[in-house]
Amino acid sequence: MFPTYELLRQGNMPQSKSLLGQMLNDSLGDGKPGTVREQKIDGSTLPEFDVVQRYLGAAGVGMETVPEGWYIAGVALPRDGRGDAVAREPSDTVGR
Secondary structure, eight states, X not given: OHHHHHHHHHXXXXXXXXXXXXXXXXXXXXXXXXXOOOOOSOGGGSOOHHHHGGXXXXXXXXXXXXXXXXXXXXXXXXXXXXXXXXXXXXXXXTTO
């Protein structure tokens, strides 16, 4: 999360080679191969990552190409009252 946030703050997100960066470039760019899109958000006004980190939870996304297209699944862990990401124990009351 930190590298993506810093790329956004520095105005360099269009040059990102990450999956998110490539998806943004494909969807927001002009569609011409080899061109770099203009960043739409002025990231220079964003606070340091340490300030916003507590509001961002742990999350992940997976993607697989299938004959019908793509299968995309994501997960986000719940946060406790302090804003920290936590995992919960499985419930043993299911089916009772």
